[in-house]
Every structure is written in structure tokens, then in C-alpha cells.
Amino acid sequence: xxxxxxxxxxxxxxxxxxxxxxxxxxxxxxxxxxxxxxxxxxxxxxxxxxxxxxxxxxxxxxxxxxxxxxxxxxxxxxxxxxxxxxxxxxxxxxxxxxxxxxxxxxxxxxxxxxxxxxxxxxxxxxxxxxxxxxxxxxxxxxxxxxxxxxxxxxxxxxxxxxxxxxxxxxxxxxxxxxxxxxxxxxxxxxxxxxxxxxxxxxxxxxxxxxxxxxxxxxxxxxxxxxxxxxxxxxxxxxxxxxxxxxxxxxxxxxxxxxxxxxxxxxxxxxxxxxxxxxxxxxxxxxxxxxxxxxxxxxxxxxxxxxxxxxxxxxxxxxxxxxxxxxxxxxxxxxxxxxxxxxxxxxxxxxxxxxxxxxxxxxx
Numbered sequence: 001x002x003x004x005x006x007x008x009x010x011x012x013x014x015x016x017x018x019x020x021x022x023x024x025x026x027x028x029x030x031x032x033x034x035x036x037x038x039x040x041x042x043x044x045x046x047x048x049x050x051x052x053x054x055x056x057x058x059x060x061x062x063x064x065x066x067x068x069x070x071x072x073x074x075x076x077x078x079x080x081x082x083x084x085x086x087x088x089x090x091x092x093x094x095x096x097x098x099x100x101x102x103x104x105x106x107x108x109x110x111x112x113x114x115x116x117x118x119x120x121x122x123x124x125x126x127x128x129x130x131x132x133x134x135x136x137x138x139x140x141x142x143x144x145x146x147x148x149x150x151x152x153x154x155x156x157x158x159x160x161x162x163x164x165x166x167x168x169x170x171x172x173x174x175x176x177x178x179x180x181x182x183x184x185x186x187x188x189x190x191x192x193x194x195x196x197x198x199x200x201x202x203x204x205x206x207x208x209x210x211x212x213x214x215x216x217x218x219x220x221x222x223x224x225x226x227x228x229x230x231x232x233x234x235x236x237x238x239x240x241x242x243x244x245x246x247x248x249x250x251x252x253x254x255x256x257x258x259x260x261x262x263x264x265x266x267x268x269x270x271x272x273x274x275x276x277x278x279x280x281x282x283x284x285x286x287x288x289x290x291x292x293x294x295x296x297x298x299x300x301x302x303x304x305x306x307x308x309x310x311x312x313x314x315x316x317x318x319x320x321x322x323x324x325x326x327x328x329x330x331x332x333x334x335x336x337x338x339x340x341x342x343x344x345x346x347x348x349x350x351x352x353x354x355x356x357x358x359x360x361x362x363x
Contacts, residue, residue, distance in 0.1 A: 004094035011102040012208040012238040017069035019241035037069035052290040061291040092196040104210030129198040137170045207235035236265035280353035301349040305359040315363035324354035
């Protein structure tokens with residue numbers, strides 16, 4: 001999974017990046033450089049150490065989220081009127097966008113738009129994404145109409161269907177309805193997937209509160225979610241989460257208690273990101289390693305095998321599947337076989353979260 005963190009200057013997005021990845025990117029300044037901060041967040045999974053202990057694994061490999069802190073300047077605070085091609089490239093390749101919205105007031109760090117207004121900032125950013133998508137749509141519609149003039153009969157039906165869909169999407173975007181809220185069918189989403197439209201991407205909003213605002217968290221989440229349906233909204237103090245990385249577990253817990261800040265904010269952001277994207281993890285385990293593999297919910301066994309290695313997908317024969325709970329209760333794969341809880345599944349099997357799988361293949 002790739003997640004791009006975006007937001008206005010001085011909203012705390014680099015601070016959140018550091019809290020997520022354990023990075024040390026400089027905060028408190030703003031560079032005009034286009035190169036983003038890049039890092040990795042390992043996804044905590046309590047199932048992995050349990051399996052590793054049962055199978056005496058040499059190492060544990062959790063799933064990962066690739067995180068980029070994109071230096072994006074919205075229209076209201078820049079001279080140019082469009083997202084640059086370089087920034088657009090980073091946003092387009094992301095699976096999800098994480099917008100950090102400033103909810104704290106700090107006179108020493110002025111808000112770039114003059115005042116703290118999270119509802120305005122969220123709406124402004126979505127509008128900017130819509131402008132970008134409309135530009136892509138207009139260019140594609142022009143090319144498609146030219147192609148239709150010379151299209152063969154065998155090509156015309158597909159091109160006409162694409163043209164009709166793009167025109168409908170464009171009309172809705174012009175009414176300020178992002179693609180994610182247009183009620184498109186799975187087949188229509190698939191037809192649009194190659195365009196990497198920004199308003200079609202899942203959006204998570206992080207309401208970045210101050211260290212004295214933990215009591216306002218739930219209220220802020222509800223307010224933003226009410227005005228912007230379809231977004232996952234989470235609140236946290238990114239500065240606090242970053243600073244706590246420097247403390248040991250006991251000191252961090254005591255500091256949270258003093259401030260009244262709950263634990264698990266970063267973990268909640270990670271889990272909500274995966275859930276919102278419809279991602280699950282299947283597991284493999286053995287003496288060499290215990291590993292979590294992330295796939296889209298609804299993935300058939302051969303495509304899941306391809307995550308491990310393309311040769312396994314190409315030569316897929318069947319999958320030996322044990323649920324995590326059955327594996328743990330059995331204590332070993334051998335005992336699971338004896339109890340009859342190990343199943344042989346074919347090419348049509350849909351992988352489930354927590355499946356412990358051994359793929360059989362022949363290339």
C-alpha cells in the first residue's frame with residue numbers, strides 16, 4: 001500500500017510522517033523542493049509473533065505501508081493555478097491520500113490562509129483535486145472523440161461506452177461531486193482505474209489537534225465527517241505522537257495520562273487505512289520466517305500466491321489453508337492435518353484475512 005500525506009503549510013503533515021515512520025524529517029520549515037519525504041510503516045499484527053513461536057521462525061516480516069510526505073501547495077496559497085506535474089505524479093500513484101487538517105491555534109506559526117478552519121481546508125483540497133481530474137477528463141474526451149471518427153466497428157462500442165461514462169463523470173465533477181461519491185458500479189470503477197483520478201482515491205482526514213485539545217477530538221471528528229461524508233476522519237495530536245517516540249513505554253504512558261491523550265492513535269490510522277482500502281492479510285509461516293502478505297479483499301488464491309512469487313501464481317496447483325485460530329489451537333501444521341482442519345483449496349478459493357497458507361505449485 002502507498003499512502004501520500006498532504007496538506008497546507010504548517011498543518012503538521014511532516015510531523016505526522018515522522019510519527020508514522022519513526023523518521024527524522026525536518027519540521028517547522030517549508031521547502032519549495034518537490035522531492036517528498038519517503039518512509040515505511042510496518043503494520044503491527046499480534047498474530048505474527050504467535051505463529052513465529054509455534055514454527056520457530058528465524059524472523060518476522062510484517063506488512064508495510066509506503067508513506068510519502070508530499071510537498072503540495074493548494075491553489076489559495078500559490079501563484080500558479082494547478083497542481084504541478086511532479087506533485088501530481090506522487091499523488092496519482094498513491095493508493096490513498098491522507099489529508100492533515102490543522103485544528104490547533106499557534107500565533108507563532110500563522111495559518112497560511114489566515115485562520116484555523118478545518119472545514120474550509122478539507123473542502124478547498126477536494127476542490128483542487130476536482131480541478132485536476134477535470135483537466136484529465138477534458139483532454140481524454142478530446143482524444144476519444146477524435147478516435148471515434150476513425151474507429152473500426154469492432155472498437156466503436158467500447159469507445160462509445162467509455163465516452164458516455166467520462167462525460168457523466170465530468171458533469172458530476174462540475175457539480176462539485178467527487179468521483180468517490182458518484183455511485184459508480186465496480187465495472188465503471190475498473191474502466192476508470194487507468195486514469196488514477198484523484199477524487200476517486202480513498203481519503204482519510206487527520207484532524208491535527210494541539211496538546212491541550214484531546215477532549216475536543218470526538219467533536220472534531222464528528223463535525224468534519226458530517227460535512228464531508230465518505231471520508232474516514234481521525235483526530236490526534238501529531239506533535240505528541242512524534243515526541244512520544246523518544247520516550248520509553250512507561251514514560252510515554254505516564255505523559256499520555258497527564259495530557260488525557262488516549263493510546264493507539266497511530267495504530268488506528270494504520271488499521272483504518274487498510275480497512276478503507278479493503279485490504280486483508282494472509283500469513284505464511286515456517287522455520288525461515290513468518291510473514292504477512294497484504295491483498296485486496298476478494299482476491300482468489302492464485303493471485304494471492306503471486307504476491308509471494310510470480311512463479312507460484314503461474315504454476316499454481318492448490319493451496320493448503322488453515323485458519324489462524326485453528327493453527328494456534330492445533331499448535332502445528334502436523335497436528336492441524338491430523339485434526340482435519342487443514343483444507344485443500346483450488347483456483348476459485350477466495351483468500352480470507354488470517355488464513356495461514358502453503359501454496360503448492362509446479363513450474
